[in-house]
Amino acid sequence: MTTAYATSTTWIDACASSRLHTDDGIAVLLPGGRQAALFRTRDGHLYALDNIDPYTGAAVLARGIVGDRAGTPTITSPLLKHTFDLRTGHSLDSPHVRLTTWPVRDTGTTVQIRTPLAAP
Amino acid sequence: MKELVVIGNGMVGHRFVEALLDRDRAGHWNITVIGEEPRTAYDRVALSSYFDGATAHDLSLGDLTGPRVTVHTGERATAIDRAARTVTTSTGRTLTYDRLVLATGSTPFVPPVPGHDLPGCHVYRTLDDLDAITDRARGARTGTVIGGGLLGLEAANALRLLGLRTHVVELAPHLMPAQIDQGAAALLEHLVTGLGVHVHTGTSSTAVRPGPTGHAAHLDLDNGTRLDTDLVVFSVGIRPRDELARACGLATGERGGITIDDTCTTSDASILAIGEAAHHRGTVYGLIAPGNAMAEVAADRLTGGTATFTGADTSTKLKLLGVDVASFGDAHGRTPRSLDVVVNDAAHHRYAKLVLSDDATTLLGGILVGDAGAYATLRPMVGSPLPGDPLALITPHGAPPPGAHTLPETAQVCSCNAVTKGDLLSAIAHGAHDVPALKACTKAGTSCGSCTPALAQILTQAGITQTKALCEHFPHSRTELLEIVRATGTRTFSALIASHGTGNGCDICKPAVASILASLGNGHILDGEQASLQDTNDRHLANMQRNGTYSVVPRIPGGEITPAKLITIGEIARDFDLYTKITGGQRIDLLGARLEQLPAIWARLVQAGFESGHAYGKSLRTVKSCVGTTWCRYGVQDSTALAIRLEERYRGLRAPHKLKAAVSGCARECAEARSKDFGVIATDKGWNLYVGGNGGFTPRHADLLATDLEESDLIRHIDRFLMFYIRTADRLQRTSAWIEAMDGGLDHLRDVVVHDGLGIAAELEAAMERHTATYTDEWADVLADPDKLARFTTFANAPTTPDPTITFTTTRDQPVPTTPVHLAMPTTRP
Ligand SMILES: Cc1cc2nc3c(=O)[nH]c(=O)nc-3n(C[C@H](O)[C@H](O)[C@H](O)COP(=O)(O)OP(=O)(O)OC[C@H]3O[C@@H](n4cnc5c(N)ncnc54)[C@H](O)[C@@H]3O)c2cc1C
Numbered sequence: 041m042t043t044a045y046a047t048s049t050t051w052i053d054a055c056a057s058s059r060l061h062t063d064d065g066i067a068v069l070l071p072g073g074r075q076a077a078l079f080r081t082r083d084g085h086l087y088a089l090d091n092i093d094p095y096t097g098a099a100v101l102a103r104g105i106v107g108d109r110a111g112t113p114t115i116t117s118p119l120l121k122h123t124f125d126l127r128t129g130h131s132l133d134s135p136h137v138r139l140t141t142w143p144v145r146d147t148g149t150t151v152q153i154r155t156p157l158a159a160p
Numbered sequence: 161m162k163e164l165v166v167i168g169n170g171m172v173g174h175r176f177v178e179a180l181l182d183r184d185r186a187g188h189w190n191i192t193v194i195g196e197e198p199r200t201a202y203d204r205v206a207l208s209s210y211f212d213g214a215t216a217h218d219l220s221l222g223d224l225t226g227p228r229v230t231v232h233t234g235e236r237a238t239a240i241d242r243a244a245r246t247v248t249t250s251t252g253r254t255l256t257y258d259r260l261v262l263a264t265g266s267t268p269f270v271p272p273v274p275g276h277d278l279p280g281c282h283v284y285r286t287l288d289d290l291d292a293i294t295d296r297a298r299g300a301r302t303g304t305v306i307g308g309g310l311l312g313l314e315a316a317n318a319l320r321l322l323g324l325r326t327h328v329v330e331l332a333p334h335l336m337p338a339q340i341d342q343g344a345a346a347l348l349e350h351l352v353t354g355l356g357v358h359v360h361t362g363t364s365s366t367a368v369r370p371g372p373t374g375h376a377a378h379l380d381l382d383n384g385t386r387l388d389t390d391l392v393v394f395s396v397g398i399r400p401r402d403e404l405a406r407a408c409g410l411a412t413g414e415r416g417g418i419t420i421d422d423t424c425t426t427s428d429a430s431i432l433a434i435g436e437a438a439h440h441r442g443t444v445y446g447l448i449a450p451g452n453a454m455a456e457v458a459a460d461r462l463t464g465g466t467a468t469f470t471g472a473d474t475s476t477k478l479k480l481l482g483v484d485v486a487s488f489g490d491a492h493g494r495t496p497r498s499l500d501v502v503v504n505d506a507a508h509h510r511y512a513k514l515v516l517s518d519d520a521t522t523l524l525g526g527i528l529v530g531d532a533g534a535y536a537t538l539r540p541m542v543g544s545p546l547p548g549d550p551l552a553l554i555t556p557h558g559a560p561p562p563g564a565h566t567l568p569e570t571a572q573v574c575s576c577n578a579v580t581k582g583d584l585l586s587a588i589a590h591g592a593h594d595v596p597a598l599k600a601c602t603k604a605g606t607s608c609g610s611c612t613p614a615l616a617q618i619l620t621q622a623g624i625t626q627t628k629a630l631c632e633h634f635p636h637s638r639t640e641l642l643e644i645v646r647a648t649g650t651r652t653f654s655a656l657i658a659s660h661g662t663g664n665g666c667d668i669c670k671p672a673v674a675s676i677l678a679s680l681g682n683g684h685i686l687d688g689e690q691a692s693l694q695d696t697n698d699r700h701l702a703n704m705q706r707n708g709t710y711s712v713v714p715r716i717p718g719g720e721i722t723p724a725k726l727i728t729i730g731e732i733a734r735d736f737d738l739y740t741k742i743t744g745g746q747r748i749d750l751l752g753a754r755l756e757q758l759p760a761i762w763a764r765l766v767q768a769g770f771e772s773g774h775a776y777g778k779s780l781r782t783v784k785s786c787v788g789t790t791w792c793r794y795g796v797q798d799s800t801a802l803a804i805r806l807e808e809r810y811r812g813l814r815a816p817h818k819l820k821a822a823v824s825g826c827a828r829e830c831a832e833a834r835s836k837d838f839g840v841i842a843t844d845k846g847w848n849l850y851v852g853g854n855g856g857f858t859p860r861h862a863d864l865l866a867t868d869l870e871e872s873d874l875i876r877h878i879d880r881f882l883m884f885y886i887r888t889a890d891r892l893q894r895t896s897a898w899i900e901a902m903d904g905g906l907d908h909l910r911d912v913v914v915h916d917g918l919g920i921a922a923e924l925e926a927a928m929e930r931h932t933a934t935y936t937d938e939w940a941d942v943l944a945d946p947d948k949l950a951r952f953t954t955f956a957n958a959p960t961t962p963d964p965t966i967t968f969t970t971t972r973d974q975p976v977p978t979t980p981v982h983l984a985m986p987t988t989r990p
Contacts, residue, residue: 098707118704119696
């Protein structure tokens with residue numbers, strides 16, 4: 041598993057650490073054309089999930105409102121207000137809908153997302 | 161999966177777990193229940209039926225089953241460690257929790273009279289208590305219940321059924337003092353005595369004396385009486401079981417009970433309390449219905465819901481010793497100047513009292529003894545106008561009042577518009593789930609407004625929770641939050657949620673608080689943290705369209721625009737390839753702008769002298785106008801000039817919802833002012849002001865608030881009206897719904913706005929002055945601030961790359977979004 045990761049994924053620079061404000065998402069273009077919505081929550085956690093709202097097809101999740109539902113960190117789409125679990129990408133409205141998530145880290149100067157080298 | 165521990169497997173704890181299992185379909189919670197009693201939950205309300213032949217099995221509420229539930233019976237929780245989030249039990253088990261629910265119920269209070277702990281002294285709470293009483297009753301001849309309340313009389317009946325000669329001792333001057341009055345109690349005592357129960361009122365027990373065997377044998381009363389008794393049952397009240405909560409430092413009520421807020425959360429955000437153990441807004445409820453309501457709220461909260469518990473009805477109807485007793489509403493007539501209507505028919509064993517408002521039109525409460533058949537009819541009428549002569553309602557042989565037999569369905573709730581309770585219930589069944597919706601579809605409460613409170617009650621009775629909580633993060637209504645922000649000078653959402661809320665907020669409370677902060681004047685809406693609170697459109701000062709592009713609407717005050725400016729708009733639309741359309745508010749909508757194009761578009765608009773039109777904000781949109789006296793041969797005033805002045809005065813004003821306005825230059829009303837939140841119509845003497853109009857989903861014509869005003873008076877009235885709306889409306893409540901829901905309706909509004917009935921007019925006007933003095937164009941501000949401009953990039957790591965998912969086709973010579981591919985799963989919700 042570890043080896044597989046090491047050979048097929050890479051950390052890409054998403055933005056400067058200072059650019060990602062608390063609860064205020066940004067969109068990142070991934071190699072291969074996918075888009076990630078990147079968030080930093082109040083408790084300092086970083087999350088990256090698919091920027092495309094699966095209910096509307098629009099690439100807008102980064103522009104949604106970050107919050108929580110009974111302690112679950114969430115992002116609510118700005119279009120029709122569907123809400124997703126930031127950690128797992130699961131839709132809270134229909135459990136079978138799930139967004140892709142990617143690992144994120146903050147190097148101290150740069151926020152990075154780990155993605156497959158090529159588009160899936 | 162998270163760990164949920166429930167202490168107490170009584171009625172409410174059981175109901176809670178059932179409700180949670182029902183809601184937690186996704187399986188977030190792993191539930192462990194600790195119950196002290198040797199059996200799983202049973203129907204305590206029906207406890208006395210144990211003496212009527214019911215078995216423990218009959219009373220059982222059933223097993224809580226499921227892969228994620230474990231119930232430990234016969235085990236007591238002995239300590240809570242809040243820091244470690246653990247619960248220790250009598251078997252030495254330690255359970256870790258993410259959330260803890262205390263449903264420990266209550267325990268009968270045993271007064272510390274000498275001898276209270278002798279063998280033969282009992283309480284009446286659990287099946288084990290009843291088994292003990294049954295054992296003791298074998299071979300006994302006499303039993304005494306100390307306490308003549310509801311439970312005491314139930315216990316007395318039990319002793320009677322066990323074949324004992326039974327006494328009841330009550331300290332108050334009469335039986336059931338909490339529920340009924342002297343007159344009702346006199347009848348009750350008469351009936352109870354007739355069943356062979358000896359009632360001693362106005363006296364207390366001073367000691368239980370042992371007999372030769374060391375068992376209880378006598379009871380001494382403070383009136384000098386000594387009763388021979390083999391058995392004593394204490395039933396003088398209950399005490400919430402808050403000992404665990406106290407030991408771990410949770411807040412408790414002065415007279416006991418674990419203090420909870422409307423979300424059933426204790427002073428520790430990880431711990432909830434429900435049922436008889438809980439102390440809510442000064443009350444500990446000793447009834448099952450409020451406990452069940454709390455159980456539902458707690459379950460809802462733990463699964464992401466926003467339900468609230470805001471108190472409960474304590475009306476009771478029971479059959480005590482075969483005697484009907486009911487007590488509801490303000491049974492004791494504690495409302496100032498309330499009037500009583502009493503039928504005390506000792507010959508027919510009937511007592512009935514109705515408590516009415518000081519003008520005898522509204523039922524406030526009542527008491528029925530002997531025959532409580534009218535209870536079902538009367539209780540729902542509490543708070544609403546009586547359908548007829550009150551006496552007729554409680555006189556069995558009197559002429560039946562209109563519809564009284566079939567009440568509540570046919571009871572006329574709104575007499576102005578002849579709306580019955582049945583009409584309201586059917587409207588509720590068809591989805592009218594709040595007062596404004598009920599009013600809109602039935603017209604009830606739209607005239608004199610006096611039945612508005614009754615509508616809320618009927619909604620509650622129909623099971624619709626009228627929650628005022630904004631969401632799971634704030635138990636407050638928008639108005640309450642606004643007052644908190646004003647009073648405390650809080651300037652950030654973070655500070656507000658830390659001091660008055662829980663969690664991190666959501667798409668409901670964040671924009672609501674952002675709007676409150678903006679209404680109270682808190683700088684630019686994209687300053688600092690505020691940017692992250694803004695809803696979809698406010699976040700980028702433009703209206704997001706279905707494909708993630710935006711529309712741009714520059715302000716065109718009063719709809720008046722020079723040809724040069726029109727040309728500028730046309731050129732910008734052409735250069736950025738935008739779709740253009742004339743709006744209903746006399747301005748121009750430019751659609752299809754990408755996020756990163758907005759600053760460039762606005763740079764050109766601002767340069768040409770345009771300002772933000774706030775089409776994206778819950779704020780003033782437009783003041784539409786006709787051409788007025790300047791051109792129109794019918795016009796009587798200069799409507800265009802006034803519209804421009806009003807639009808410039810109120811532009812940028814953030815409100816609970818959008819605000820639309822219009823000015824018409826004569827009674828022909830070409831500007832359609834009566835469909836606006838505020839509309840002005842010229843008269844030959846001045847201006848008439850209309851408020852609360854609405855188009856949209858629920859059209860409503862505006863109401864006339866004041867007539868023939870001079871311009872300065874008109875503006876003062878509008879200032880007050882708008883600020884009063886901003887201060888007191890709910891989140892996303894248009895002025896029309898706000899007025900509909902207002903206690904006293906339009907008359908009250910007029911009193912506040914025109915006659916300054918609340919004495920706040922000067923303050924409202926001052927607030928509006930502050931707004932007008934501090935207004936700046938939001939878009940010009942953004943263009944001048946590199947930090948804010950940085951928000952207008954699509955990709956942080958590729959600022960020059962446009963979003964590849966956005967594509968257009970051409971329809972009728974203009975660009976429109978490519979029809980979206982239909983996705984497999986989408987379901988939209990309102
Ligand atoms: C005789 C009788 C008649 C009643 N009639 C009516 C009526 O007509 N209408 C009405 O509305 N209400 C009635 N009630 C009141 C009603 O039964 C209560 O309101 C209801 O049972 C409250 O539920 P609860 O879960 O809060 O408390 P309970 O049902 O008392 O349950 C609490 C449980 O928690 C357990 N517990 C406490 N501490 C611990 C601990 N540390 N560890 C483990 N377990 C613990 C207790 O042993 C108990 O089993 C009646 C009550 C009685 C006794």
